[in-house]
Amino acid sequence: xxxxxxxxxxxxxxxxxxxxxxxxxxxxxxxxxxxxxxxxxxxxxxxxxxxxxxxxxxxxxxxxxxxxxxxxxxxxxxxxxxxxxxxxxxxxxxxxxxxxxxxxxxxxxxxxxxxxxxxxxxxxxxxxxxxxxxxxxxxxxxxxxxxxxxxxxxxxxxxxxxxxxxxxxxxxxxxxxxxxxxxxxxxxxxxxxxxxxxxxxxxxxxxxxxxxxxxxxxxxxxxxxxxxxxxxxxxxxxxxxxxxxxxxxxxxxxxxxxx
Amino acid sequence: xxxxxxxxxxxxxxxxxxxxxxxxxxxxxxxxxxxxxxxxxxxxxxxxxxxxxxxxxxxxxxxxxxxxxxxxxxxxxxxxxxxxxxxxxxxxxxxxxxxxxxxxxxxxxxxxxxxxxxxxxxxxxxxxxxxxxxxxxxxxxxxxxxxxxxxxxxxxxxxxxxxxxxxxxxxxxxxxxxxxxxxxxxxxxxxxxxxxxxxxxxxxxxxxxxxxxxxxxxxxxxxxxxxxxxxxxxxxxxxxxxxxxxxxxxxxxxxxxxxxxxxxxxxxxxxxxxxxxxx
Numbered sequence: 001x002x003x004x005x006x007x008x009x010x011x012x013x014x015x016x017x018x019x020x021x022x023x024x025x026x027x028x029x030x031x032x033x034x035x036x037x038x039x040x041x042x043x044x045x046x047x048x049x050x051x052x053x054x055x056x057x058x059x060x061x062x063x064x065x066x067x068x069x070x071x072x073x074x075x076x077x078x079x080x081x082x083x084x085x086x087x088x089x090x091x092x093x094x095x096x097x098x099x100x101x102x103x104x105x106x107x108x109x110x111x112x113x114x115x116x117x118x119x120x121x122x123x124x125x126x127x128x129x130x131x132x133x134x135x136x137x138x139x140x141x142x143x144x145x146x147x148x149x150x151x152x153x154x155x156x157x158x159x160x161x162x163x164x165x166x167x168x169x170x171x172x173x174x175x176x177x178x179x180x181x182x183x184x185x186x187x188x189x190x191x192x193x194x195x196x197x198x199x200x201x202x203x204x205x206x207x208x209x210x211x212x213x214x215x216x217x218x219x220x221x222x223x224x225x226x227x228x229x230x231x232x233x234x235x236x237x238x239x240x241x242x243x244x245x246x247x248x249x250x251x252x253x254x255x256x257x258x259x
Numbered sequence: 260x261x262x263x264x265x266x267x268x269x270x271x272x273x274x275x276x277x278x279x280x281x282x283x284x285x286x287x288x289x290x291x292x293x294x295x296x297x298x299x300x301x302x303x304x305x306x307x308x309x310x311x312x313x314x315x316x317x318x319x320x321x322x323x324x325x326x327x328x329x330x331x332x333x334x335x336x337x338x339x340x341x342x343x344x345x346x347x348x349x350x351x352x353x354x355x356x357x358x359x360x361x362x363x364x365x366x367x368x369x370x371x372x373x374x375x376x377x378x379x380x381x382x383x384x385x386x387x388x389x390x391x392x393x394x395x396x397x398x399x400x401x402x403x404x405x406x407x408x409x410x411x412x413x414x415x416x417x418x419x420x421x422x423x424x425x426x427x428x429x430x431x432x433x434x435x436x437x438x439x440x441x442x443x444x445x446x447x448x449x450x451x452x453x454x455x456x457x458x459x460x461x462x463x464x465x466x467x468x469x470x471x472x473x474x475x476x477x478x479x480x481x482x483x484x485x486x487x488x489x490x491x492x493x494x495x496x497x498x499x500x501x502x503x504x505x506x507x508x509x510x511x512x513x514x515x516x517x518x519x520x521x522x523x524x525x526x527x528x529x530x531x532x533x534x535x536x537x538x
Contacts, residue, residue, distance in 0.1 A: 035384075120369075127329050128367035132381050132428075133357030135350065 023141075023218070024211040030142040040143035048109050048144075049151035053158065055104050060159030063096055064088055064166030072175045082181055088167035089186030093198040097160040099246050102205035105152055106238040110213030113144055114234035117217025118227035126218070141214040148210030149203055156202040193257035201249055205242050212238040277305050278341060280436050280468045281326055285335035288318070288325055294333065295321050296514045303436070306466040306505055308458075310479045312518075312525075312536065313511035319472040320364060322511070323438045326470065327359050328352040340435065357381060359436040360429030364444060366421035368413040368428070374400070375409050378428045399427040403457055419450030426457055437461065439471040443478050455481050456494040462506070463487040476537065482506050483522045510536065 030036075067088045075081045117140060120126045126136050164186055172179040216234040220226045279302035286299040295318040303309050313319050324330040325337055328344045336345045339355055347355075368377045376383065378399050379392045387395075400406045403423040413421055422442055429437055439458060443451035455478050461467055463486055473479060481494075483502045488495045497503070508525045510518035512532040518525060525533065 123365065123370075124363045124367040125369055127324070128361070128363055128369070129380075130329055130353075131327055131356055131359070131361040131363075132384075133353045134380070134384050135353060 019219070020211070020215050023137075023215050024145075024207075027137055027141045027145050027211060027214070028207070030138045031146060035138060037139050037143050040139060041147055044143045044147035045151055047112075048105065048147050049154060052105050052108055052151070052155055055108060056101055056155045056159050057162050059100055059104050060092070060097065060162035061166035061169075063100055063159075064092055064163030064168075065170040067091055067096070067163070068167035068170035069174065072171070072177075081175070081177055083185055083189075084167065084171055084175070084177065085164075085182035085185030085187075086189040088182075089164050089190055090194060092163035092167075093160050093190065094194050095198075095246075095250070097163055098156050098198055098201035098205060099242065101156045101159040102152060102202065102209065102242040102246075103239050105148070105155060106205075106209040106213075106242060107235055109148065110209045110216075110234045110238040111231045113210070113213030114217040114220075114230045115227055117141075117214060118220035118230040119224075121218065121220045122223050122227060136218070141211075141218065144214055145207060145210035148213075149206035152202040152206035152209070153199060156198065160198065197250070197253045197257065200253065201246060204245055204249060208241050208245060209238040212241065279304050279338070280307075280340060281470070282338045283322075283326070283335065284338075286322075286325060286332045286337065287334040288321055288330060288332045294514060296325075296332075296511075299335070299511075299516050301509055301516060301519050303468050303470055305468055308462050308469045308471065308482065308503075308506045309509055310482060310506065311470060311472045311509045311511065312476070312479060313474060314536065315474055317511045318514050319474075319511055320440050323361070323440050323470065323472055326438060327356050327361060357432065358434060359438065360432065360434035361438040362422065362425045362429050362440060362442050364440045366413070366418075366425040368421055368424060370413050372412075373409075374405070374411050374413070374416070374424050377413065377424060378431055380428060381432050395431055396427075399431040400424075402430065402460070403427045404453075417450075419446050419453065422446070422450075422454055423457065426454070426461075430461060433465075434467060437467050437469040439469060439473075441472050441474070443473065443475055451475070451478060452481070455485075456487070458482065459485055459494050460487040462503075464489065479508070480522075512536075 068084055071084050071087045072081055075084060075087070117126070120140075129136050129139065167186075168179055168182050171177045171182045213234045216230040216237070220230040222229070282302035284300050286296060287294050288296040299322065301309070311319050311322065321330060325332055326339065328337070328339070328347065332345055336343050338344070340358060342355060344352060344355060369380070372380070375393070375396050378396045382392045382395060396409065397406060400409060403426050405420060405423050405427065408416060408420060408424065413424070416424065426442070442454050442458065446454065458469070458471065459482060462469060462482075471482070483506045485494045485496050486503060487493070502522050504521065507521050508518060509516060510525070510533055517530055518528060518533050520528075526537070528534070
C-alpha cells in the first residue's frame with residue numbers, strides 16, 4: 001500500500017511539473033502571436049506595479065535600515081564603519097532587493113492571481129470565456145506573467161533605492177556618521193556586474209510568481225475551499241522557488257562575473 | 260403520432276433531413292473515476308430544439324460542454340457545424356465556439372464587468388466600434404427585457420436577471436446554435452416562466468437550433484405546448500392537443516441515453532426509468 005501511495009504521489013508530482021512547464025511555456029510564447037491583449041497588460045501592470053509600490057518602498061527602506069544597524073555594530077569593532085554604505089548598497093542591489101521584492105510581490109500578487117482565476121474557474125467564468133471564443137491563457141495569463149516580469153524589475157530598482165536610503169537614514173540619524181561618506185562608499189564600489197546581477201534576478205522571479213500564481217488559479221478544483229488551497233499553494237510555492245532559483249542564478253552569475 | 264398531439268400549424272416544418280448542426284457518435288466521457296457518459300449518440304438538426312432531461316448528476320452539463328469542446332470525450336466523435344472537434348486543438352476550437360452561444364447554469368457572468376461589457380464581451384474582443392456595441396447591447400437587453408441594467412454590475416442583479424443577461428450575452432452574436440444549461444434551475448416559477456418565454460421567443464422568432472438541459476418537466480412541456488406570438492409580444496399556449504414538433508426530447512439515465520424522440524414518445528415509452536422520472 002505504501003509503495004502504491006508513493007508511486008501515485010511521484011506520478012502526480014511529475015504530472016504537475018509537466019503541466020506547469022507546458023502552461024508556463026505556452027503563456028510566454030503567446031506574446032509572439034496575435035491577439036495580444038495590451039489593455040490587460042497595462043491594467044495588470046497597474047495592479048501589480050503601482051499596487052505593490054507602498055509595500056516595496058516600506059520593506060526596502062526598513063531592510064536597508066536594519067542592514068545599516070547590524071553592520072555598523074560589527075564593522076565598528078574593526079574600525080570599518082566607513083564601508084557601511086558599500087555593504088548596504090551591494091547587499092541590497094545584488095541580493096536582498098530582488099529577493100525581498102520578489103517575495104513581497106509574490107505574497108501580494110501570486111495570491112491575488114490564484115484566488116482571482118480560481119474564483120473564475122469555480123463560477124464557470126473561464127468556461128464562459130472559452131465558450132465565447134476567447135482564449136483565457138492569452139487573455140488572463142499572458143498579460144499577468146509579462147506584467148509581473150516588467151513590474152518586478154522596476155519595483156526591484158525602487159526597493160534598491162529605498163534600501164540604500166534607509167541605510168543612509170540609520171547611518172546619519174542613529175549611527176551619527178557622515179551621510180556623504182555613506183553614499184560615496186555605496187556608489188564607488190558598485191560595478192556593472194553587480195547591477196546586472198541585481199536586474200537579471202527579478203526577470204526570473206517575476207516569471208515564476210506570475211506563472212505559478214496563474215497556474216494554481218487555473219487548476220483550481222473543489223469550490224471556494226479549493227480557491228483557498230490554490231492561493232496558499234501559489235504563495236508558498238512561488239516564495240520557496242524564488243529563494244531556490246535565487247541560489248541557482250547567483251551561482252551561475254558568480255561564475256560569469258567572478259568577484 | 261397520437262391524435263391527441265398534432266404538430267402546430269405555426270411551427271416550421273421539420274428539417275431533420277438537412278445536415279445536423281451537432282452530431283455525437285458513441286461518446287463516452289469521464290474524469291478520474293468511472294465514465295460519466297457512455298455510448299451517447301444523437302444529433303441536433305437546423306431549427307430543432309432538443310430538451311435533454313435527466314435527474315441531477317447524470318452528466319447533462321458534461322454533455323453540453325463536450326458539444327462545444329470545453330471537455331474532450333474519452334471515446335467517440337463530436338461534430339459541430341460539420342467539423343469533427345473531438346481532437347481539434349484548442350486554438351482551432353475558438354472560432355467554432357464563437358458561432359455558438361452557451362447559457363451556463365448560474366449565468367457565469369464576469370463579475371468585474373458591467374452588464375454592458377458582459378453582453379458585449381465578444382464584440383469588444385473583436386474591437387467593434389463603441390456605437391455599434393452600445394446599440395447591439397441595447398437590442399439584446401431589450402430582447403430579454405432588461406434594458407435598465409445596462410450600467411449595473413452582476414452583483415446587483417437577482418438570480419433570474421443574471422440568467423437573462425447570460426441569455427442576452429449568448430444571443431448578441433446571432434449564434435447558429437444555443438446551449439442552455441439548466442437555465443431555470445433554482446429560480447421561482449414566475450422567473451422560470453420568463454426565462455422559458457425567452458427561449459420560446461428565440462426558437463420561434465429566429466429558429467435557432469438549441470439544446471436545453473433541464474430536470475424540470477414543466478419547463479419542457481411549456482416549450483412543447485407554447486409558441487411566441489409576435490403581435491402580442493408574449494408566449495401563448497398552442498391550441499389544445501397541438502405541440503411544436505421541432506421540439507424533441509433526449510433523456511439520460513446513469514450516463515446512458517435512454518430516450519431520443521418526440522413528446523409523444525416520451526409520454527408513451529415503456530422505459531421504466533423514464534416513467535419513474537415522469538411520475
